[in-house]
Amino acid sequence: MIRSAGALSGTLRRAAFILLALVMLLCGGVTATGAFAATSRAAQQGTLDLRAADLARRGVLALDGEWEFYPGQLLSPECLHASEPPKPAGYLDLPTAWNTFAQQRIDGRGVATLRLQVLPPAQAQDLRLRVFDVHAAYRLWLDGRLIAARGTPGERPENEVADPAIDLPLIHSSGAPFELVLEISNHVYRDGGVTSSLLLGSDADIRLLQSRNWGVALFFVGSLLMMGCYHLFFYFFGRRSVAPLCFGLYCLLWAGNFAASNASDWVLRLLVPGLPIDWLNRFDSACFFLSVPVGYCFFRALFPGEFSPRAQQLSSALGAVFTVLALFAPLPTLHSAIPLYYFISLALIGYCVQRLAVARQRAREGASFILAGFAVLGLIATNDMLYDLQLIRSVYLIPVGMFFFIVAQGFALSLSFSRNFSAIERLSDELESRNRALEEEIAERVRLEREIVNVAENERRCLGHDLHDGLCQQLTAARLRCFAMEGTPAGSEQAKTDLAALSGLLEESVNVAYDLARGLWPVEHEGQGTSALLQEYCQRMAASHGVAIVVRETRACQICGNDDLIQLCRIAQEAVSNAVKHSRATRIEVSLDCASSFGTVSLRVRDDGIGREAASAVASPGGLGMRIMAHRARAIGGELQVVDVAGGGTEVRCKMPCQHCAQQRLPTQ
Template sequence: MNLLKLPVKTMSKKKMLLYFVLFVLLLLCFRLIWLSYRVELGQPKVTQGVMDLQKWRLDDKRTISLNGDWEFYPGIFIDPNEDKTEAALSHNSFVKVPGSWHNDKNVMDSPYGYGTYRLKVLVKDSSILYGIRIKNINTSFRLYINGELLHEMGHPTETKELNKAVSIPYTAAFHTNSKEIDIMLHVSNFQASEAGGFTNSIKFGTTSAVMKEKYLSESMQLLVCFIILLHLIYSCVIYILGFRKIEVVYFAAAFICTIVCVLSDDDKLLFTWIPIDFEWSSKIMIIAYVGVCLFLTLCYKAMFETAKSKKDRLFAIICSIYCVVIAVCSLDAFIYLRYFLLFVVLVPILYVPLFALRGIVQGKDGAFLIFLSGFALSMNFTIGGIIKTSFWFDMPYYPFDLIISLICLASYWVLKFFKVTYRAQTLTTKLTQADKVKDDFLANTSHELRNPLHGMINIAQNVLDESKDRLESQQKKDLKLIITVGQRMSLLLNDLIDVTLLKEKAIRLNKQDLSLQAVATGVLDMLRYLTEGKQVELVMNVPASFPRVMADENRLIQILFNLTHNAIKYTHEGEIVLDAEIRQGIAYVHVKDSGVGMDEETVQRIFQPYEQGDVGLTGSISGLGLGLSICKQLVELHGGRLEVQTKVYQGSTFTFTLALEHNEINSLMLDQGNSSFEPAISQSSNDNPMLDSSLNDEDEAWYRCEIAQENRPRVIAVDDDPINLKVISNMLPSGHFNLTTVTKAEDALKKLEDGEWDLVISDVMMPNISGFELAKKIRSKFTISELPVLLVTARTRPEDVYAGFIAGANDYVMKPISYVEFKSRVHALINLKQSVRERMLMEAAWLHAQIQPHFLFNTLNSIASLSDSDPTRMLRLLEEFGNYLRISISEKNLQRLVPLEHELDLLRSYLYIEQERFGDRLVVEWEIPDNISIWLPPLSIQTIVENAVSHGILPRSSGGTVKITFKDEPKHIDVIIQDNGIGMSKEKLDKLLDDHTYHTKGIGLKNTDRRLNQIFGQGLKIVSRSGEGTSVSFKIPKMT
């Protein structure tokens, strides 16, 4: 079903309401599920400055929030290495964490100030590597663990002047030698007015759990940024490609601001990457939020309202002034000015859904999707913005409202694209039909006009001839003018008819040897009347001695007439020159003018039907714009090409090519040594004027250039008649082909086992095994693209041709063999085989280059884990991993054969990585004879070994052994890969290399099997039993 042919139906209001309710429920469910996963319930609390985790099991999945009553010393920084002094004990109190220290007025009455937080954590295992994550403390702190300074964020001091504020998340790992962990923080705040101290929970747990929570939060924010970046890119691309709508600009600006918002809030990744002080980091975040609100409001409104209102301009002015004031104001003023952001955020929350609802009422396309997108965005602003900044500071980052909003937005653009495409297709169909009606009308009109036009010409000619003596001089000129204009009109009518014939490919040429000079002279004489009253001279520079050309006389006149007429129309003064020259045995005909010329844009379209030059340059709109289009197509029918060289106001030169007469072509062929091919040419083909012009330049170059021995296609010719084999040998010279001839089909089948072949040419009627049967036997081993078969037959009736194709033939030629046809078909089939070979090499390299994500991830994890425990092993693993990646994407993998050492280098690196990952579960045994030197297809052994490890050994919990053996036999090398893994059932084994089945896990083996079959005539041999293991082997012939 074609979606583009289905017009989108308008949704009823009841369905919209139902979908909206479901959409709201979906958003709520996502948020509740996310909060249930991120919010920890039932965790222990800090009591009187002590967190007792001795009975709590710490794992690598969850962290502990150190929430509760922390010990707090306001207005004093306690030395972590000294016992509590009496002064400190007198200041001792307890405050809720997370929360501001001034929430309890008995402790501190202002969010500004400084103090010391202290907590004792009791754990049951002192050998674990613990982690701590501090997301936000206003606005600077020093962290001590067991009396040792672990980190300082900013510079906490007792005075505002010396205090340096930095508020970005911090994560650290630490060891402890005691089951009692003393956590102390010196905190100062002289900048943030809403809260002092902790505004978020401090997370504690194993290093893995803390880092996992950190990476999850950051990855969610990066995921949102990546999705927004994709939308930003396609918005820019759409705008650049010509969709110059203001809403696209608003969208792009909103996306940029949204990315800044995401990166500057929550984990504040932007300020982790780019060090920015507290003041400007806060200002950048506020300005970015204002930009999101402004551009989203303008964008959504622009989708449904074309005219801008005063409210839009007022809102834009207010936002702009607010951003400028925020940027230039002091930090003290900024603390109060930022609350105005709440009012700015309310605008898109209220108005974006309102604009979309208005579009739904007006029945505009995609308005419902925009409404859903705006609603999800409003929920994100409301819950994720207002609630979080107002009272739930510790709310986890939630990305899905924004992602769902973007998905709805993308769906809107996709829907709009489909609708535009559908309308375009509908219009294209209508225009095509109208174009055909126009062509039919013009063709019919031309046919109807030809008879009266010819009658007028004949009458005028008759009057001129019969009344010649009685007519005055001016009357004779008038009658001659009528005849000339009538002849010109006749050619124009022929153009209209030819348009239809060319479209239907119904024009047939009647080529003959012609005098170019005579034809050109007649055309100039026919058009000379058009230069009367203009300072234009028609110049003939084609000499009478110019060699004769092969062309259809009427079509050559038509080409020259159209080109010259076009030159006259665009030339107001100067000269128009017809010239010709010979280059490499081909006639080049030039029509030069000194007219107005053309620009590049005009040149690109002048050869299209009904296209004309710039009317401003010619001052005329005469003609139908068919002449140059017909000229181009007629020249191409002659086997030539039409080109133009031009510059504005410097004239134009149209050049087309024609073949010389037969005698000239034959003499050129004899000079180039092609007379040896004559016995292969049928008698009927000698009379064919298309014989030598039917091959294009590329074909002739392919046959006339000597080919290196190793690159020559290998061809087998089978025929029981030696004379026919001699004919084929003459047509396939040794300089271009490695041709082997046999007289029996049985011998051909044996030869196919000797290396790789590119083409089989077989006679149909042969004793014992016919050409049909031979094709069937070949197809049982090779596909139609792996080894093409060309049948030579004396019968071309449909049933005979059908039988050949059913047997597996790719193509056929008819006896007596036509030289040109035979060469073309051989060339095409060999190109097919070579293309398939290249595709298979590319497929093998591509399959291997698709390194599975879990393999890459696990290898990097292994490297990371070894960096702490065993740096030496880590360096070795890193070296082998780099070697594996380098060889995996090496250009050698695109070669037909590579040395054994190249394959073993890749294999050793792969096995070393796997052994590092799985240790004793994977054992590798090697048996490689000394001084072995063979060449084999790239990525063949490695693919088999990787399959054995991944699908044979590793599924077993106890692991197993992979044995790689090379056996040196007299004529070949046996390559055997054995494993004692889980093995395969007979049913699975039978399907593994079957081309008619598709299994993702078997693609690499199939490719290897096909390449071995193509190159060496035999593929993989697989023996396996379920639960006992698998053995895969193949043979590599020794090079002689």
């Protein structure tokens, strides 16, 4: 059973990892479909040639490549087409922040203008442009005509109204070249410019792409909200561990961060239109800052022996400080502080992965699943932070990482539930078995009590007969003898004869009384323990039935102080009586040992009779005597066995626990 359970556990673990990999590929594919649906045709020196592009076949095109770059200036199309137009500082390779411009050092906050000449396909068609992730306010011109604007660009911070969002302007292309001019101002964010590709395609393709992106975002937000609420309910109904509470809060915080950030195309604005970008920035930053200490609290609740409480205190303090900063600091200060928190988070991710590996080595429950899920989440979080810092070119994948981590946590929770349910079923089976045994024992006790009452009545009847026919007859004869002696002269021969007869009658009466007393309890052995009782009983049985009975004792105490030993002696008496009456034995050996086995008293009664099967013809097997012996053994916590001996005969064995011989281990013969 143990082997099969281990094999089943290994099979479930392999199946879980395969399923996790499939979920990862599926989620990654869904996200990648939305992120990389565009085909890139790089612009060169401010011109993008799309004349050979087949939009019907290729779908969406990214307007990436070299755009003319005019830093520090907000230039309208009229300014660019003046008699003496300004010269560009160079070409900026989009998508990127302008503070990465290689030809001169430029601050991320400021203003700039970008221009691109597009050579579209020759046929006339309606196209749509997707403008996204332009920090922080912009105006977009097409051949001198304003087609999109978000916020109000301004040369100075007080003149700017930041409102980064998604815009889908329509372009009526006649097949002739057209010019795009993009004015941008950024006095809020750390990086200025266009950090995501501008996409060009047919009206249907662009709308489909955006709908798909929002659908994927809503799916991930809904999954996070559902899992967060589930774990919160799980905690409030159980409250045995804070792990479900921490994980529920962790999911809700990431759901808030993702829904309010550009990683989800600000999907929260679909649900609550008109939310100011200032509030969204503060909300998503606060959720991110709080998620780090809450996630560490979750790990520490699961594996307290592996995760340091000092790291918990440090992460909680930093999370609180940065959350206050997110809620009350100016937005430029907030965005400048985010890189520092990124580096703190990366260090904590490495520490958590190392401690989860230790937990897995120590075979903690669910550690393998949690490690696999968090390793993927940590890699994806690293990708997103480096991408946000403009150190790499990628896409935001944090919802995929969180979904993967949730699935891993689900497998760990399922494993815990499965083991708990198995333990409950096992305990239920054991309880049912014990209840059944208890019911049988109660029924047996009721039968024994009824039979014991009958036996007690029979014993009283027999005792009454013995007293009436024995002692009472003797005493009556003695009294009559005394009446007869009343007229006999004192000192005569007749008086002497009568006194001798009276003395004999009295002696016989005393002997009868002694015999009756020994049958109930041998008073002469009071204070000598139960051993003398067993010895005396065996001597009388041997003398009265002519059977050789040998008694051997090996005791740890000089005088036994265990009150339960009397029950063991009664079992021995019953066994000797059965052997004498039914087995036709010629030799009986009685062994009582409490020194050989530590903390246990062992009784063995062995005869050389005809055995149990043959004796059943004389007395029915499993009669009252056997049941009383079994009842006495259970009453003292012992175990009774009756077995046939090789070569003939029967052996009765009984063992019972004894604390006295466990405390005094001094063997005496």
